[in-house]
Amino acid sequence: MSRAGQDSHRRLKTAKxxxxxxxxxxxRQLNDPYVKRAKDENYxxxxxxxxxxxxxRFELLKGVQRVLxxxxxxxGWAQVVRRKVxxxxxxxxxxxxxxxxxxxxxxxxxxxxxxxxxxxxxxxxGPPDLVMSDMAANTVGHxxxxxxxxxxxxxxxxxxxxxxxxxxxxFIAKGFAGGTDKELLDxxxxxxxxxxxxxxxxxRKGSSEWYVVAQGFKGRAG
Numbered sequence: 001m002s003r004a005g006q007d008s009h010r011r012l013k014t015a016k017x018x019x020x021x022x023x024x025x026x027x028r029q030l031n032d033p034y035v036k037r038a039k040d041e042n043y044x045x046x047x048x049x050x051x052x053x054x055x056x057r058f059e060l061l062k063g064v065q066r067v068l069x070x071x072x073x074x075x076g077w078a079q080v081v082r083r084k085v086x087x088x089x090x091x092x093x094x095x096x097x098x099x100x101x102x103x104x105x106x107x108x109x110x111x112x113x114x115x116x117x118x119x120x121x122x123x124x125x126g127p128p129d130l131v132m133s134d135m136a137a138n139t140v141g142h143x144x145x146x147x148x149x150x151x152x153x154x155x156x157x158x159x160x161x162x163x164x165x166x167x168x169x170x171f172i173a174k175g176f177a178g179g180t181d182k183e184l185l186d187x188x189x190x191x192x193x194x195x196x197x198x199x200x201x202x203x204r205k206g207s208s209e210w211y212v213v214a215q216g217f218k219g220r221a222g
Contacts, residue, residue, distance in 0.1 A: 034202050038076070044099075046202060047134060048076035050211070051172075053200035058213050060170055061085050064129040068120055068164075070111050070157050070173075071135030073098040091123045111135065111153075117160055127166040133157040133173040150176055154212075155184050162191050167219040176208045188214040 034046035043049075055061050061084045069078050072092025078101050081090055092098065093107040093116060100106065105123050109116055121127070135153045154173045161171040171188070175181060188195045193216030203209055 043076050043079055044074040045076035048080050049202035050200045051077045051080045051132070053202055054172065054198060054211060054213065055080070055084070057198065057200075058170075058196075058215065060130060060132075060172060060213070060215075061088075064088050066124050066126055066128045066166075067091075067130045067132065068124060068128045069093070069104075070131065070133040070160075071153075072104075072106060075099065075101050075104075077132060077134055078104045089124055089126075091120055093120060111160075112156060117164065121164055127164055127169070129166055129169045131157065131161040131165060131169070131171045133171075136174065136176075151181060151184070154181075155187075158184055158187055158214075161214075161217075162187065162220075165217045167217055169217040171212075171214040171217070173212055174209055175212055176210070181212075184212070188212065191218055192216055193218065 032046065034049050038044070038046045038048060051060075061081060064081075064085055065087075066089045067081050067085075069081070069090060069092035071094055072078055073094040073096040075092070075098050078090055078092050081088060082101065082103055086103070090104045091107065092104060093109060093111050095108070095110045097108065098106050107116070107119055107123065109119065133154065135157065136150045154175045157173050158171060161169075165171065171192070175184075185195060192214035195212065195214045198211045198213055199209070200211065203211075
């Protein structure tokens with residue numbers, strides 16, 4: 001049997017042991033051009049291209065000096081910032097272990113921990129120009145519950161951004177369509193000059209995820 005034949009036979013044998021949903025996920029990964037591109041260009045995840053595409057549209061990384069990455073694991077977004085703005089200070093946080101990234105300080109802790117905000121700013125050494133969040137709550141399998149849990153994280157990230165951003169700074173976060181984001185948008189529109197929704201090409205068509213991009217932070221009163 002040829003090598004190709006052996007590989008095909010192996011895939012068929014292992015496929016029998018997988019659930020149908022797992023098999024569909026694997027096939028999607030194998031056929032995803034962004035997954036292949038991420039491997040070729042040494043990015044840790046295909047999500048890196050979402051930030052790249054959003055930056056191309058909104059110039060999020062132009063001139064940034066200090067960046068906070070909320071939910072940094074596995075590190076694709078931080079890699080993009082490092083490559084595009086190598087002199088920027090970058091601090092990330094996640095409850096998951098994240099492999100070190102040169103030039104990036106990573107805090108292993110829960111962003112929702114009361115001590116997290118102070119720890120992030122202390123590590124960064126000053127107010128950020130950009131707060132970016134790719135956080136999503138662990139799913140429980142109930143669509144509405146999962147949506148509400150993730151949106152609670154997004155709103156917490158937004159309030160944090162309003163508290164710590166430097167004037168003129170920007171906030172970007174991943175959310176999911178579900179009709180419960182009015183309070184989030186009202187908050188952002190109050191504190192930023194522009195607030196837009198975006199779905200970059202790298203975001204899978206079947207996904208309900210969207211990104212909110214708020215730019216031109218007006219500063220804090222007083």
